[in-house]
Amino acid sequence: MTAPKKPQDHKKPTKSLAENPDIAVTVRDVEWTIEAEALNDWELLEDLNDPSGGSAPSAMRRFLGSEQYDKAKDLVRDPDSGRVPADAMSEFIGELFEAVGESGNP
Numbered sequence: 001m002t003a004p005k006k007p008q009d010h011k012k013p014t015k016s017l018a019e020n021p022d023i024a025v026t027v028r029d030v031e032w033t034i035e036a037e038a039l040n041d042w043e044l045l046e047d048l049n050d051p052s053g054g055s056a057p058s059a060m061r062r063f064l065g066s067e068q069y070d071k072a073k074d075l076v077r078d079p080d081s082g083r084v085p086a087d088a089m090s091e092f093i094g095e096l097f098e099a100v101g102e103s104g105n106p
Contacts (some may be wrong), residue, residue, distance in 0.1 A: 022037060023036055026099070027092070027099050028075060028095070030071070032096060034064070038062065039100070042064065044059055044062050047059030051104055056093075072096075075088065076091075
């Protein structure tokens with residue numbers, strides 16, 4: 001016979017999207033605001049899971065919004081060449097998703 005569950009054994013309730021519409025995280029000393037609804041966007045998931053790999057920029061624009069996406073590109077832009085290195089952008093995206101995950105939001 002198993003013991004009845006105690007209150008501390010239950011999961012803490014998570015906030016609904018309506019209660020917490022925005023997620024603010026700091027990555028590379030810059031505050032980024034993510035709409036919580038962006039995490040529940042089927043088309044974002046489609047872009048992220050596109051086997052051709054060609055939709056990552058579309059996914060990030062959808063996730064961050066156009067203004068913040070441009071800001072992110074400028075943050076990792078190589079000052080000498082003026083290009084946005086794919087590896088630098090990928091590293092930033094990883095840091096951003098990690099910060100969102102650690103924020104405790106949906």
